[in-house]
Amino acid sequence: MIKAIPNFVPDINRITNLLVEAVYPAIGLTMFLLVWHVAAQNINTSLGEFPGPVHVANQVSALYQEHQDQRAKQASFYQRQDERNAKKLAKNPEAEMKFRVYTGKPSFLDQIYTSLITVATGFLIASLIAVPLGVLCGLNDSVYRSLNPIFQLFKPVSPLAWLPLVTMVVSALYISADPMFEKSFLTSAITVALCCLWPTVLNTIVGVTGVNRDLINVSRVIKLRTFTHLTRIILPASVPMVFAGLRLSLATGWMVLIAAEMLAQNPGLGKFVWDEFQNGSSDSLSRIMVAVLTIGAIGFCLDFLMLTLQRWASWDKTATIR
């Protein structure tokens, strides 16, 4: 009897863990699907019944099928073009070749890819500016006092207010015969960047100014040089706050991007939603619902990615998703 106890206890723990880790979330999701299913049947719109889980699941495979079809079309387009050029070349070796880029409708997966690249670019630009700026403001009170009013003024501005200005500025300044990026891509990325700046800047400032006084006194007693002081004391100490800011920024940026794409007709998930809405077929609502769930899932994955990055970069391994 007594011998059995040590084996028995971990089993209970494992079962409890499994319950907490997997079973409860499963219960929550099932409840959600049920409520959704029932509620959807009772909502009638001009485009028909609100899509329930089954319709949406069907559209997931439909969208994937469309993506496959698009890829096939694209492949055959390039194949035909290559054959045509090869024939021309056989007739006349001096002939001028024509290479055209396939301009078919982007599939749902293409739109996801565009959105991801755009948000990553905007977020990266913002972070490269925001973290050093935050550290500078945290270390130097005069700089902080000079810049803080600007931060406070622009922090509450909705990105959509920026959008027309950014669009016009990009059109005016980004003139190139052979542009490396699409203008719409730049507009979206810059709009995202403008919104990703503030949470990172402000959290970095809080992190840098909040470094424990004793640790700073240790650094003064040891007489660390400014560079060592920065890299060995200030930066490691503020990593948790910097990442808190980065995670907020990325979440904001992702939300902003969808809205910006919708409003400015820039390619991406936002445009997909808007196009489906304008399209108004009986499948439209289901397809929009697929996009909504995708946006949510990607947002969650991005946050998880940042958390993993934080755990890797920070000495504080206790950070969790909240």
Added chain:
Amino acid sequence: MERYLDLSQIGKSYPTPNGDFEALCNVNLIIKKGEFISLIGHSGCGKSTILDIVAGLQQPTTGGAILEGKEILDPGPDRAVVFQSHALMPWLTVYQNVELAAKNVFAHSKTKTELQEWILHNLSLVNMSHAVDKMPSEISGGMKQRVGIARALSMEPKVLLMDEPFGALDALTKAQLQDVTMKLHQQLGNTVIMVTHDVDEAVLLADRIVMMSNGPSATIGQIVEVSLPRPRNRLALAEDASYNHCRRLILDFLYASHATQELPAEADDISCQNDEAA
């Protein structure tokens, strides 16, 4: 050297909306090389401020501190501090914490291997050789403070400043660390100033106990010489007459002649008095 560390006429005031608040006034103290000084007094009497001034972390408003004939103007590794909060960098291992200090001090005078040996030597002085690669979060409070002491010693300070170093530890751990501190003082002969509010600790460790009067305008109230022979043993001393006499003197000072009382409503009116200075 008779006047190794010389605190003269030290005063410290802080500006407040109601005029300056005088925390310390007219603090005079001469410390010999190798001496172990305990600073004791009620909370808020400015003991830590004196320590900060010697460390160079704060500047006195009047007077000054002179170490080996040179005025103290800024912090430096020749006056290493052991903080109550241990103040180890949580992102560095035990070894790296000591290395951060030692590397900066001996950058030009020790080779890589010498430095490594020196760091390990200092960790072995406080019996922490077994945990060199542990993170601070993985060791106990007492161990962290041992590393804090090793870090301070690794800078080979002229004066070791300890700011209530064992205040946050339980009684048993505290006793262990007091023994370590006594052993190190015996072995290395450092000059030590330790802020404490533990009467037993003060008597057990110190050559002289400096007692502070209550603030505002706190100053040195009385100095007690502890002429007990070293090495000292806490068990033997428990029954020792001169040990208990010293304890009695401190308790009288703290709880009879300088018992804490309500601060007067108008602190500004209190003038600087240096009563019964030794």
